[in-house]
Amino acid sequence: RFAHETGPNCSLVVARAVPWTHFGTPCDRSLPCVDIHPYTVQHSQYAMFLVNETDAVLLPAARTGEMVKLLGWNLPPEQMHLVHEHWKDFPAPPYFMHLLLALIYFVLMNLSLIGNGIVVWIFTTSKSLRNGSNMFIVNLAIFDLLMMCEMPMFLVNAFSERLVGYETGCAIYAALGSVSGIGGAISNAVIAYDRYRTISNPLEGRMNRVQASLFVLLTWLWTLPFTVLPMFNIWGRYIPEGYLTTCSFDYLTDDSDTRVFVGCIFAWAYAIPMVFICYFYTRLFGHVRQHENMLKNQARKMNIESLAANRNVNAEAAEIRIAKAAFTIFFLFVCAWTPYAFVAMIGAFGDKTILTPFFTMIPAMCCKIVSCLDPWVYAISHPRYRQELEKRLPWLGIKEAPDNVSTTESKQTVVSEPPANAET
Template sequence: MRPNQSVFTNIFPEPSTEHLLAWNVPPSELVHIPEHWLTYPEPEASIHYLLGLLYIVFFFVACIGNGLVIWVFSSAKSLQTPSNILVINLAICDFIMMLKTPIFIYNSYSRGYALGHVGCQIFAFMGAVSGIGAGMTNACIAYDRYTTIAKPFDGKMTKTKAAFMVVCVWGYALPWAVLPLLEIWGRFVPEGFLTSCTFDYLMNSFDNHMFVAVIFVCSFVVPMSMIIYFYSQIVSHVVQHEKTLKEQAKKMNVESLRSNQSQANQSVEIRIAKAAITVCFLFVASWTPYAVLALIGAFGDQSLLTPGVTMIPACTCKFVACLDPYVYAISHPRYRMELQKRLPWLAIKEPLGEAQSTTTETTTGPPPTDAT
């Protein structure tokens, strides 16, 4: 009897197969699996099948949503603004995030590490580059929103500047995916039910602890700090601006200094800003559990990391990659207008006046940011 087996079986009955995880993995592949996972029982087949079904839904919902965003924003002249280059890049990151899900689905319906080391490396590489890329793209979008609202003349985005920021995003993300892929620093390994893969946060060595700490700072703390700073500045600027307008209106004995058109344009801007904050909040909500999980694995009590627990953040990242494009659809009048023209069977009814807001045309793009 394994240690603590009796306690475990009182809470969760032992699977009928009485197999441990990796029971169906060839001996040559076992070297790639952290020993931590090999002590847990194999989950019931229905758990694998349900997760596989969930990922099938994620795959189709995200690919359709992000595919529409990439298509419409790339081809519609009214949406080809510098700011929207960042939006397209975020959709590409989310799209890449979901392109790896067939590997997970195949592994789930094969009940384990079916595609082996090669499949694991592909899965983890795509997840690392798209996840970190999405985080930094969200930070760039937060910067763009900040400069648009707080410095509308000095900080105007140009296509050259936006393209340069996209190049910087990929230049920043790629090393963190290549280093563990080539096992120069860190490595990619299976986790949880051995159907998904990520960087190794369980290896107990100084080099690995340093890798986890550094990638935590660079891929989570840095974009998160930028997002929080820029959006806090936006809120501060808007509050101060509204206060100034109200004081000025009071002095002039009028109800408001805004014209009807100005108020309509501002309404569109506020909706777009809210969408940007929403997408960035989704990014924070999806990647924070993964960051905490990695820190526990490297520096905390590893017994807390059961296979089932580690599958939760893996699912939240994919869920956010599904939601992002639909946040654009809800919030961006121009995007909905283009969908209405190109896909009339969607029955989208966008008021023409709001969709033709000059402000939206020239200075904004739907904000995103992966998830996961």
């Protein structure tokens, strides 16, 4: 923001995009503690003047005498290279905005820690829940907990009104967001594949723990390219964004390299998982509908109206339940990452002027909110998980009926056994 040429008693300050007329006449008393020398030089959009304050970083508003702070006003000059030029023309937000965001993030941090922590605890300590499919739910909860690890850093940044840790802090914050975001997206796709495979082929479609472990490893490997490359400035870079209290990959630099990077990360972290999710849930809906029609036709051929009605109700209930869960999963994914993808694509290919600091803070908050909701969507609807919650945390007031599937299977087994004296 400022270029300093320091002398013994004064410094030459170059203030960007501030017309020289904003500084009034020489010795303007509306500028406290600043003695403007009797000349002012106009050069393009820069105003040059001599002051007796070496740290003069506050600019007066036009003809009002009010001091206006721009974004990055409290960063040392040697760290200003981290801030993109796009943000340097925006006024710094009032302190209460930082406090409001800190309060929201504090609530989200606790909700995420409690919800995802309970998911990891229950699914890893209950023998009845240790199967391949549930490993994906635990994996998603771990990614959400990683996103929660960003929030303490954000609280410190918000109270400080700047990025604490500068380049190192920015890299850590952005890397946590990259791993948790990309990992959560591809985990949603893996869960969609597992649910489709399990329901469409219940006898042979269930994954064992070894197969599930390989898919879990794949989700972590999927996060590496677009986390490591910007961290070490191999391709892309991490920079502050919004109120300069959060960090993400650079989507503002106007060159072909940045645009290609943004296009690739858009496809890798958003488009490909979205295609997988849509494909597998569409196939799942088709399979459920086909199975329902098969039950109706079978009951009609057997001329058993009561069985047809019973099967119809059960099939309809199953379809509605799967439809709700699938739509909720898809809706949460869209709500979490579409705003961020939208901002990144505008920054790289569109009109950057609409990307205000407040506007770019919204996508990050959407991702944090969804990371808190994931355990409720993926785990609370799980009957056996609810039974474990009822057993271990009765004060939650959760009431879950016994597992109907297990009960039905046991009854069918008993009925199918022939009597001991059947042959006599």
